[in-house]
Amino acid sequence: MNHTTEGKQNINISDIAAALGVSKTTVSRAISGKGRIGAETRAKVMDYIEEHNYRPNVLARGLASSKTYNIALMLPAEFSRFEQPFSRESLSGVYKTAVKCDYDVVIAIAQPNNIDPIRRIVENGKVDGFILFQATENDAVIPYLQEQGVPFVLMGSCDDSRVIQVDNRQMAACQELTTILLLQGIKKIALLGGNMLNQVNKSRYEGFCKACDNLGCKRDKNLIFTGLENDILIARAAADVIANGAECIVCMDDIVCAEVLKYIEKTEHCIPEDIKVASFYDNQALREYLVSITALHFDAEELGSVACRQLLDLLDGRAVEHKIELGYQVVLRESTKLT
C-alpha cells in the first residue's frame, strides 16, 4: 500500500501555510497560478503539496469563487434502442474531456417540455454550465438558460445564432451517400423517413435532394415518404416503394431501417439482389445484420468531447466558435453491392 495516498484527505491550506511559514494567500496563489509569486516560493509549495498528496477542497473553492466545477449533461427521457449507443458514446466523450479538466458531470433527465429538472440544478447552483442533447425537442430549455445567463452548448443544430453548437455535417454526409448510390447507376432510389419537424431529419432530407438535383435525377414522389411515425406506416411505405419499382431504399434513421428490414425479411426479398438498402445512420445492430448495411457513420464520442471542450472554454472566458461542424464516414457494405 502506498503511504502517501493512505487514509482520508484531511490537510488544508492553512496547514500548508503553517508548515511552510508562508501565508494562505501565497499557497492559494501557488496552486491557482494567479497573482504574482516567486518561482522559488511556488516550487516549495508545490513540492509540499505533491509530497502530502494534498487536494484543494472543491466546495470551498467553489463557494469563494462562485464555481462548482460541475457541468450538467441533459439527456432525453426516452429514446429508442437505436439512439442509446449514440447517447452513451456522447456521454463518454463529455465525461473524458470534463475529467481531464477536473470537472464532474451531473446528469439531468428531462421529459419533453418540462424544464423542472434543469431549473432545479440551476437554482441550486450545482453546475457551471450545460450541455444539451438535441434529440428531444424541448423548446423551453434554451430560452430558460439564456434568460438565466447560464452558459451552455448544444450537441446538434438550431437557428438561433447566439447558441454555441456542435454538430456533424449531416446534410453533406447524406448528400455524399446519395450521390455515391446514384453514380453506381442505381436510378430508382426511395427515401423513407420520420418526423420532419426534427432538425436532423430536415438536414438529411435536404442532403438527399441536393444529391438528386445536382446529378439531374428527378425526385420521384412515389418513392419518397416522410412522417413515418410508426411501424405500420413504415411497412406500408416499404411495400409501396417496392411496388413502385425502387431499386434501393434509403432510410433516414435506424428505426426506419430496422422496420424496413423486417418487412423485407417477411416478404422474402433478397438484399442486395432484389432490393438494396442504406441507412443515414449507422448502428451496431445494422452493422451486424445478416447482410451488413451500408450507412453513414458519425463519431458520437468526438461530438461529446468537442461539445465539452467548447463549454469549458466558454466557462474560462476563452473565445469560442459559434458553430463547429464535425465529419462523417460513408461506409459501403453488402446491402448496396451491385449484383
Place this chain on the structure above:
Amino acid sequence: MNHTTEGKQNINISDIAAALGVSKTTVSRAISGKGRIGAETRAKVMDYIEEHNYRPNVLARGLASSKTYNIALMLPAEFSRFEQPFSRESLSGVYKTAVKCDYDVVIAIAQPNNIDPIRRIVENGKVDGFILFQATENDAVIPYLQEQGVPFVLMGSCDDSRVIQVDNRQMAACQELTTILLLQGIKKIALLGGNMLNQVNKSRYEGFCKACDNLGCKRDKNLIFTGLENDILIARAAADVIANGAECIVCMDDIVCAEVLKYIEKTEHCIPEDIKVASFYDNQALREYLVSITALHFDAEELGSVACRQLLDLLDGRAVEHKIELGYQVVLRESTKLT
C-alpha cells in the same frame, strides 16, 4: 411570465434575517427543521421564503455541514448493446429517486481495475456516496471505498456481508423458467453461457441446475457449455448442442442469445418447430425478433430506484437492510411454444 421566478437567485439567508428582524440562526433552523424554534417564527420565515422563491445555496450548506447533496453512479466503461438498455433504465431509477430528495447524480466511468475516476471524486469531496454497477468486475473499488469510509451500495451481489446490496432474484428466476420448460415436457434442454467468474452467471447457472435436480432430470454434459467468450465459441456450442439432440437452447444472457439466433437463422432451422430458444435476460431486440423470445424480465428502473433509496437512507443515518432482493417476471413467448 411568473414574476416570482424571474431572474437569477440572489437573496441569501442574511437578507431574510434582516428583512424579518430575526437572526440568521433562526432562519437556518426554520429551514432545516433542526433545533428548537417557535411555530410562529417558523411560519413567518417559511412564508417569506415561499414568497421570494428563496433556495439555500447548496455549496455553502455543504461546506458548513460537510455534505454535497450529490451521489455518484459508477458506470462500466464498456458494455454491449444488450447491456445498455438495462444500465440506462437503472440510471433513470437512480436519477428519479435522487432528485426527489434534492440530490444530484454525478457519473463516474471506470475502466476495469482502474479506480482513478473514483479516487478523483472521493478526494475532491464531490459526492456523499456511491452507487456501484456490478457489470464490470472491478475488484479495487469496493475495498477502496470501504477503506475511505465512503458509503455506497451495490446493484448486484457480492460475498462481503458488509456491503449493502440490491439485486434481482436471479437464481430463483432462472430456476423457475427452467422448471416451466421441463414441466412442458421439454426434456433435452441445453444451456449456453459466458464467463463463469461473473457473479450473475454463477447464480443463473445455479438456478438452472436446481431446476433440473429438483425434477430429477439428469444434466447432460453434452448440452451444457459455459465460458463462451466470443461469437465463434457460441456458434460452435450451438452447433454441438443441436447435434446432440437439444430440443431447447437456454441462453444465459442476450449476447449469447443473439449469436445463437444468428446461427439458427443461417442454418435454416425453424423456431420453435425444430428448436426452441429461451434467454435468462430480456431485451427489446429479442422481444421484437421475428419469433419473439421467451425470457426472464427484470425491472432495471426499480433496481436503480431501490439502490438509490438505500444509499440515501444510509446517508441520513437510517437503518438499512443489508441485502434487498427484487422480483422478476417469466415471459413465455413464441420461441418455446409446443408444436
Place this chain on the structure above:
DNA sequence: CTGAAAGCGCTTACAG
C-alpha cells in the same frame, strides 16, 4: 425559544 459568534476551506481586492 432565540441570537452572537466561530467556523467550514478557499479566493481576492487591498496594502505594503
Place this chain on the structure above:
DNA sequence: CTGAAAGCGCTTACAG
C-alpha cells in the same frame, strides 16, 4: 513578490 483580512453563504455548539 508577499500577507492580513474580509468574504463566499451556510451550520452549529454555546450561552442566554
